[in-house]
Amino acid sequence: MYRLYGIDNALDAAGMDAVDLLRAFFLLAAASSLSVSIPSSLRSRFLIYGPRATSTGSGSRPPAGNTSGLLDYLATWQVPHVYFTHFYIASVLSSAFWGFQLFFRGAVFQAVASRVSEEHRLQSMSLTQVMICWLLLAMQGSRRLWESFAFAKPSTSKMWFMHWLLGLGFYLAAGVAIWIEGSGTILTRSVTIDHIKITNAPTMRTFFCVPLFLIASGMQHDCHHFLFSLKKYTLPDHPIFRGIVCPHYGAECVIYLSLAVLAAPPGQVVNKTMLSCLAFVAVNLGLTAQTTKQWYMQKFDKEAVQNRWLMIPYVY
Template sequence: MASFLAQGVDAALEATGMDAVDALRTFFLLAAATTISVSIPSSLRSRFLVYGPRATSTDSKPQSRASAEGASISRPLDYLATWRYFGPSNLLCRGTLFEAIASRVNEEHRVQTMSLTQVLVCWILLAMQGSRRLWESTSFAKPSTSKMWFVHWLLGLAFYLAAGIAIWIEGSEALMNFNLTLDYIKITRAPSLRTFLCVPLFLMASGMQHDCHHFLFSLKKYTLPDHPIFRAVVCPHYGAECVIYLSLAFLGAPRGQSVNKTLLACSAFVAVNLGLTARTTKQWYLEKFGGDKDDLEQIKSRWLMIPYIY
């Protein structure tokens, strides 16, 4: 099994002429570029990017909140998103998957490595995020008939697997050369300024996203959201997701770098994918709730995910 996995990684990297880090960055950027390309022609956008109630006629019966958010179709992906955060034994014990990928990182990327502390902090934060999303997927779920195109499923699987590797790939050198001792659980120095700023930013974005999800779940039927955050932004929970990944990109910056480029590429894909979904959601709002002149103007004035992005 180990040799088969290593051969598969070698074959993939040899075909691209890249090491594991560059291949991972390229995957995120190509996925983002492909999503943008498909979204430009309306004929492709309506067929391949729109799903859930946004793909149905606005004359249909009002959907439940779970349908509006596509909870039932995305719940399995949320499970996968959580599982990818709970593999510390494979990394800390330098398991088969870790060895197959980490040994394919070139010298340049090994020299500019994340510290072990950075890897563990990013890992813990993302594990918290994954646990919360898993809990929300089970607690905030309602029956739904929403469907997802199988390519969305495949892209979601590929993204979560790639993001799970991205969280440690630029710290592979530190992981390969450490010996686990009790010293690693001692708090011997104050957090860096980067940690002091990025960790609270991550936690605030995660808390805001949970508040948005709870509000949407509390709606008896899917009406135009009137929560204070939703009055200014169409999809603030999407904006929070972007901030979560961006904070990790800065928190996980390797030595001598201002940002973790692999996680930054991951953040770019998240921003593109959710940004296009937010734009579709705004159009859906206009069609479904824009019959009233005041509602129409109010919807038009809303930003997509964060202020100043329409």
């Protein structure tokens, strides 16, 4: 193993391994989003994007010591909203790359797996779990990439550049998180096509979680198709939108929840790394759903929107 002194020394000093590092990334990223959402001065400048965004200034450099002017200036560091497509390109490429690495136990896989502690290696997913979870995540990224082109509309909307960087980081990290708690098994047994044969008898987890994943994916696709079919950005009148502001966000959470349960190592209820991944998804989509609800209430019928759930039932 080639020692990467900067990374290895930092992990050693913190008493962490690669699994802990991934979990910390997801949780710290989620906490950062929450911290930005609390002060209104930050939320209005950095959290809101798309048609819900308001003007944040002209983009000129503020006078020294002017905090508000500095925030306005930082808020002008934006990228086109169409850059969302980059997230799914990164997801698909990450899945393809790690699929190759896992199948052949490549050098990059070896470098990551060698930095997983013995404790995490001993509680390892089975190869069948790894391959099914990897395949489902690849399907999710591929579908979202196809939708980003098929349902694309001309738009001048923009988002803060940190949203873009954080999104790229999330999808690249998710590509590792989906298999890293199975690294102990992969190091000792070769991955073959036999591990994903449909003739294999499914476990109860597979029997429950795979259909849940597919149902949530189908619902999310239907929601995206419906939103694309709207002639203009208006209050959705589809039956599922009448009770939930952002059902497609709820479906995204269910997708990652099904993966977290499906990827649970032996003796565990859930894969903690993927659960951390879900926490990031739930926090960021929950904040966006809340902003969307507030915007709907201001722009459309307040009475028709105020009692709608955000993403899932009983979450207002």
